[in-house]
Amino acid sequence: MQHSRSRERSPLLVLGVGGAGCRAARALIQSGFSGADVALADTSVPAHVPPLLGSETPILLQRAEPDEGSRDPPVASSGCREALQTTFARRTTVLILAGLGGRTANQFSPLAAQLAREGDALTAAVVTLPFSLMEGSLRTGSASAALSRLAAHCHSTIVIHHDSLLPSPGHALPHAALAVADDYQRVVAEAVSDLSEGRARLLSERVTGRELLENAGLGSALVRECIGESFVASVTSVLASVAEAPLMKPGGVLILLVRGAETPELDELERYRALLELRFSGERAILGWTPASGRSEQRSITAMMFPGRGPRA
Ligand SMILES: Nc1nc2c(ncn2[C@@H]2O[C@H](COP(=O)(O)OP(=O)(O)OP(=O)(O)O)[C@@H](O)[C@H]2O)c(=O)[nH]1
Numbered sequence: 001m002q003h004s005r006s007r008e009r010s011p012l013l014v015l016g017v018g019g020a021g022c023r024a025a026r027a028l029i030q031s032g033f034s035g036a037d038v039a040l041a042d043t044s045v046p047a048h049v050p051p052l053l054g055s056e057t058p059i060l061l062q063r064a065e066p067d068e069g070s071r072d073p074p075v076a077s078s079g080c081r082e083a084l085q086t087t088f089a090r091r092t093t094v095l096i097l098a099g100l101g102g103r104t105a106n107q108f109s110p111l112a113a114q115l116a117r118e119g120d121a122l123t124a125a126v127v128t129l130p131f132s133l134m135e136g137s138l139r140t141g142s143a144s145a146a147l148s149r150l151a152a153h154c155h156s157t158i159v160i161h162h163d164s165l166l167p168s169p170g171h172a173l174p175h176a177a178l179a180v181a182d183d184y185q186r187v188v189a190e191a192v193s194d195l196s197e198g199r200a201r202l203l204s205e206r207v208t209g210r211e212l213l214e215n216a217g218l219g220s221a222l223v224r225e226c227i228g229e230s231f232v233a234s235v236t237s238v239l240a241s242v243a244e245a246p247l248m249k250p251g252g253v254l255i256l257l258v259r260g261a262e263t264p265e266l267d268e269l270e271r272y273r274a275l276l277e278l279r280f281s282g283e284r285a286i287l288g289w290t291p292a293s294g295r296s297e298q299r300s301i302t303a304m305m306f307p308g309r310g311p312r313a
């Protein structure tokens with residue numbers, strides 16, 4: 001199993017779990033994301049994956065005994081637990097990516113979260129939930145059971161619902177929606193890492209991105225590309241979609257993270273903050289941005305909605 005490696009560890013580890021999770025983790029790196037180590041955990045070693053920067057740690061997940069259904073809690077071999085623990089050692093943040101619904105993702109992402117958290121890392125996950133019509137109720141049901149187990153261990157868990165990306169409910173062609181979901185997962189993972197590593201500048205004083213993630217709980221995300229459109233206009237329309245969904249309760253947090261804005265736009269957004277605070281009084285709405293960097297300069301807004309538990313938890 002994995003043992004200490006000679007090169008220096010990054011405090012941030014991105015862990016892909018299962019087929020879709022591993023693909024998402026690789027896509028993140030391919031998009032130019034840096035400043036993190038990447039580990040790919042799956043029950044089989046992919047046959048011909050081209051090596052990527054030589055910086056990925058493969059972790060072979062093994063079940064200790066055959067499992068019949070997928071609803072049982074994971075029974076992992078001790079070697080596989082050890083491999084995860086070794087990979088998590090001395091990390092300050094572990095970000096788990098997975099497509100819930102798969103047997104591997106369902107079983108091992110909650111375990112990975114548990115071990116990361118026991119290792120004292122800020123533990124966050126960005127996961128997808130299956131298409132309910134196309135993938136069936138068995139898969140959807142097992143995915144939501146896995147989500148509960150996962151969220152119980154994570155400081156923050158952000159869900160991307162595949163269903164919400166279909167042009168209409170029951171739409172028969174999920175391929176385009178899958179591509180959108182891939183993109184969402186990458187953008188949201190970048191936003192989470194910007195928050196956890198202090199790269200995102202928040203317009204709300206007295207709170208850091210890390211503190212937000214430590215208390216966020218379970219939420220969902222919305223990504224909006226801003227092509228040829230002002231950010232304030234986009235923020236306004238994102239807010240309208242958020243307001244339509246009666247999601248936010250007192251104690252909830254809404255984080256809007258803007259990427260790719262120019263300085264005058266940021267000034268405009270800063271002025272917009274007062275309005276935002278008024279609109280969401282009682283809840284915490286936090287606007288922030290990620291300063292321009294070498295990596296993807298896609299103009300986008302990521303809205304992360306953590307509803308909170310309301311007055312009576
Ligand atoms: N966005 C996106 N989601 C995917 C993709 N492939 C699979 N998924 C989703 O992820 C879920 C899990 O699929 P996999 O990751 O292949 O499954 P696994 O975790 O490897 O589990 P097993 O292979 O069954 O052991 C599926 O139910 C889909 O909802 C993909 O390419 N993009």
Ligand SMILES: [Mg+2]
Binds near residue numbers: 018019102
């Ligand atoms: Mg698989």
